[in-house]
Amino acid sequence: MQFVKKNILDMASLSAEEITLILDTAEKMKEISERPIKKVPTLRGKTIVLFFYEPSTRTRISFDIAAKRLSADSISISASTSSMVKGETLIDTARNLEAMNADVIVMRHSSAGAPHLLAKRLRASVINAGDGTHAHPTQALLDMMTVRENKGTLNGLRIAIIGDISNSRVARSNIIGFTKMGADVILAGPPTMIPKGIETLGVSVTYNIDDAVHGADVIMMLRIQKERQKSFLFPTEREYARFYGLTYERLKHVGEDALIMHPGPINRGVEISHDVADGPYSIILDQVTNGVAVRMALLYLVSGGAKHAD
Numbered sequence: 001m002q003f004v005k006k007n008i009l010d011m012a013s014l015s016a017e018e019i020t021l022i023l024d025t026a027e028k029m030k031e032i033s034e035r036p037i038k039k040v041p042t043l044r045g046k047t048i049v050l051f052f053y054e055p056s057t058r059t060r061i062s063f064d065i066a067a068k069r070l071s072a073d074s075i076s077i078s079a080s081t082s083s084m085v086k087g088e089t090l091i092d093t094a095r096n097l098e099a100m101n102a103d104v105i106v107m108r109h110s111s112a113g114a115p116h117l118l119a120k121r122l123r124a125s126v127i128n129a130g131d132g133t134h135a136h137p138t139q140a141l142l143d144m145m146t147v148r149e150n151k152g153t154l155n156g157l158r159i160a161i162i163g164d165i166s167n168s169r170v171a172r173s174n175i176i177g178f179t180k181m182g183a184d185v186i187l188a189g190p191p192t193m194i195p196k197g198i199e200t201l202g203v204s205v206t207y208n209i210d211d212a213v214h215g216a217d218v219i220m221m222l223r224i225q226k227e228r229q230k231s232f233l234f235p236t237e238r239e240y241a242r243f244y245g246l247t248y249e250r251l252k253h254v255g256e257d258a259l260i261m262h263p264g265p266i267n268r269g270v271e272i273s274h275d276v277a278d279g280p281y282s283i284i285l286d287q288v289t290n291g292v293a294v295r296m297a298l299l300y301l302v303s304g305g306a307k308h309a310d
């Protein structure tokens, strides 16, 4: 199959076949990271700009590592250290980066749609590293890779996504990705954190975490996004933890092969307890490992890597 997408902006614009190609490519890329010398010349001569307007540990560092493992040159800029503090616009900043012959711009921004705006105006490829509450496609792809690696398939799995659904770009991208691949997705959280009408995305909703985790193959806990909450959505963190936090006690209705996931960063003791986050069901650090592989695959594919592949 040919991969003809110039940009990776959201999960809605990727077909099931394209998702499968990305995950298959990421599996091959993962092997490179396991070699004693973790570097191949595949993207030598390409320039990748990491343009992050919001803080990030996992996404920014894993894109940087991914670029370096493929021998591309990568450079990071942030809003606070760029000429945006002098009033330069987003588009002007991006056009200046393109004038320096950047091949791929990886962008995180607090406004939904910012990467889409760049993609329309630039010849360079744009990869969305998270835009507001809208989308985080590379996180969904690494989550899907991690589940497929453990379960062999995504089709027919029961995926419980729990917590601050309203403010979560991770939840939105995972809902679209997992349902597209044939999984059943159930959402749980306080009524104040679940958008009305979200069932139209093909998911079911419960306000009871125990109903959601019962029989789940995968339990994905979400971070409470304090920085995005415009009003108080729950009384106290202690109360949230009591009703919606994942504890060992709550895992008694879960099968031994259930997987516990979290995109990070974790609010330990709030949405997930220490013993669950670090326990035998947890594949949270596997998600981080696979983040490098998925981002290597995406940089390779948008750079034309699979144009001639079957």
Ligand code: CP
Pocket (backbone or CB within 6 Å): 055, 056, 057, 058, 059, 060, 130, 139, 263, 264, 265
């Ligand atoms: N999961 C995730 O996007 O983490 P960072 O904010 O650290 O990149």
